[in-house]
Amino acid sequence: IVYTGTGSYERCVRAVRLGAESFIDKAEPVERVVHAIGQALERHRLEREVVQLRRDLGTSSQIIGESRPMRELREAIARIASVPSPVLIVGESGSGKEVVARELHRLGPGERAPFVAINSAALPEHLVESELFGHERGAFTGATATRKGAFEAASGGTLFLDEVGELPPGTQAKLLRVLEQREITRVGGTRTITVDARVLAATNRNLEQDVREARFREDLYYRLNVLVLEVPPLRDRLSDLPALVTHLLEVTCRRYGVRTKQVSPEVLDALMAYDWRRNNVRELRNAVERMVIASPAGTIEPIHVPAELQTAAAGGSGLGKARTYQEQKAEAERRIVLLALEGNGWQISRTAEQLGLADHASLLKIMRRLGIEKPS
Ligand SMILES: Nc1ncnc2c1ncn2[C@@H]1O[C@H](COP(=O)(O)OP(=O)(O)OP(=O)(O)O)[C@@H](O)[C@H]1O
Ligand SMILES: [Mg+2]
Incomplete structure (x- = not known):
């Protein structure tokens, strides 16, 4: 907002063309300035809201995932x-x-x-x-x-x-x-x-x-x-999970009218380790909603992870029941192998090479042991 005392109309017009919100002559009462600032702020708020609503309406793609x-x-x-x-x-x-x-x-x-x-x-x-x-x-x-x-x-x-x-x-x-x-x-x-x-x-x-x-x-x-x-299914595109979580956090926090929260790295680990077998992204969305409600601060911590997700959660994060070393190791292995397979389009030889395994037979053996199958 240009506050001017020169009385040069042309200069004011030029200022507006260059991006000024409006101009006010110093001869006017100072309340006009307050009013103009209030209006400018409101207009910007509405513009942002329109952008957001358009996005919600699906004006741009709602499909999250680069896997x-x-x-x-x-x-x-x-x-x-x-x-x-x-x-x-x-x-x-x-x-x-x-x-x-x-x-x-x-x-x-x-x-x-x-x-x-x-x-x-x-x-x-x-x-x-x-x-x-x-x-x-x-x-x-x-x-x-x-x-x-x-x-x-x-x-x-x-x-x-x-x-x-x-x-x-x-x-x-x-x-x-x-x-x-x-x-x-x-x-x-x-x-x-x-x-x-x-x-x-x-x-x-x-x-x-x-x-x-x-x-x-x-x-x-x-x-x-x-x-x-x-x-x-979500378990075949686990690499999309972080982006989905970010998206769902944004949507949920906006709906509840709270500042957008984040999840701690341990929480993300727990979500990555969970076996998304029942309801895929819908189940993830419900989990995110519950965590947003449960956590008072800006960062969601492991104690806010719903109990049924915690039992399957990653080791080292102090979640859920005490689990044996073997159980946690198997889970970590599963995650490593699954992510590598997914990243290589389930091409066994290429994945084996990336993981530094001897040959594709070694990877197949590990997959059998961990119960990992190529999705049909
Ligand atoms: N790729 C995605 N990106 C963003 N949100 C997603 C994605 N996939 C699913 N969702 C969200 O997950 C929830 C479930 O999705 P949707 O209702 O499309 O599933 P569905 O396959 O129709 O389920 P059902 O078989 O139960 O009818 C919705 O809230 C949706 O917005
Ligand atoms: Mg449906």
Whole structure:
């Protein structure tokens, strides 16, 4: 803010062009200065908030991870984002399937287009079809008005079918027809309505096995199986864990309105040593939230690590129950080998060489002993 007594209008204009917030003539009362400063601060605060909210809305990618499997996933997403065919997104629970779906949407139809998510498993069977295809008034008891379904709502955008493996058999048949003919009929209706939503389906089930056991329609499986994205489990991309923790700390602290916290190196060790088998990134997110709540200071220490994570925590950090030297050694070895394998794209010979082992057979032997298997 330029506070001027010269009365030279041109110079003030030049100052503003060069980046000054505004200018005030010394002839004006000093309260004007206070007011102008207050306003300038507020404007900057709002600008920062807009940037942050845009980021939260997913204006930029929300996919964290520079590990090789994540880089490959990101490339695959970019490659198929604008293709209209359905995509099947497979991956363990909490691994980030919805994050991938939203990224496909962002790079495909775009954020202004609708993104409609339907979770088949969360819906009672009799409602699934009405949710997907809509219904006409009077189609069933309680259908007091005509209602558009998810396919229509997602028009021009993306329809995300979460837990597609849980769709009842009858609905599976109808979904296949919609995918093939690109038109729907509302429940209780006769008119066909053209739909153009891009369909993304996600599952944490082994659909191939469900097909073999006649729980999932084979024809629908082959229709969905054309473009498949596999979201790697967190344990196969442990090198992404530190960046994920930083990201989750930032998001969580902002949500709770506290200054962004950090984790101590021991805590990071404990998180790296944990076997993320149950709920992947979602489990990590929950752990971060609990640690943020539990720790009063800016740095999260080992005592704030949730108990169930501590039992598996690294040695030397004084966490959890006393564990034997052998147990801790095996764990440290596991971590070393896993990280090296991951960094070398699971190429055995290259990893063995990097670790200074005699040959690839030595590494295979160690992997067998530690129970490490190449992810399928
Ligand atoms: N690569 C990632 N970067 C940042 N956050 C992620 C990433 N992967 C997952 N998350 C976060 O982890 C949580 C779980 O992700 P998401 O809901 O996409 O998993 P999911 O595979 O759909 O799980 P489920 O099978 O249980 O439906 C979300 O809070 C999400 O924001
Ligand atoms: Mg999900």
